[in-house]
Amino acid sequence: MELIIREAGLEDAQLLADLTRASWSGKVAVTSSGHRETAVQVLQHLQHGGGLILLVDGEPVGSVRWLPLDAESDVWDILRMGILPSHRGQNLSQHLLEAVIHCAQEANVRELRLAVRHDQPRLMDLYSAYGFELAPELEYIHGNPLEQAPMVMRRVLLDN
Secondary structure, three states, rough: OOOEEEEHHHHHHHHHHHHHHHHHHOOOOOOOOHHOOHHHHHHHHHHHEEEEEEEEEOEEEEEEEEEOOOOOOOOEEEEEEOOOOOHHOOOOHHHHHHHHHHHHHHOOEEEEEEEOOOOOOHHHHHHHOOOEEOOOOOOOOOOOOOOOOOOEEEEEOOOO
């Protein structure tokens, strides 16, 4: 199995939207906005932040994105990480997470943040293994106001 992680370009917006919807199908609550992801939304994310695509044997099977916070450009929110159902159970999301951490370190990002839905608490163990800690004092700015606010986790990369 050959794994490649490549940076997503603007031309990958539709691919990332498709990967997100397919990865989240049957895994994330249908009320999540990720199920209604469009190439236009992804393009905005890529223009302001970035993204990565995971390929297995040349086939795109997962993706992740990040956006810098408006008020703190050296803090990134990790968004929309997902692996296609046909490739789950192989710990592939760990490769995406490691790659985002590496990109952030290369860009001198001070802190990474991500949100964990209350219906997916098992993800907290994965993120904790990579140095993320629960940050109840932080509010997730991309949350759905019609749902319970997700739990925010953070990983400090650089001290102020």
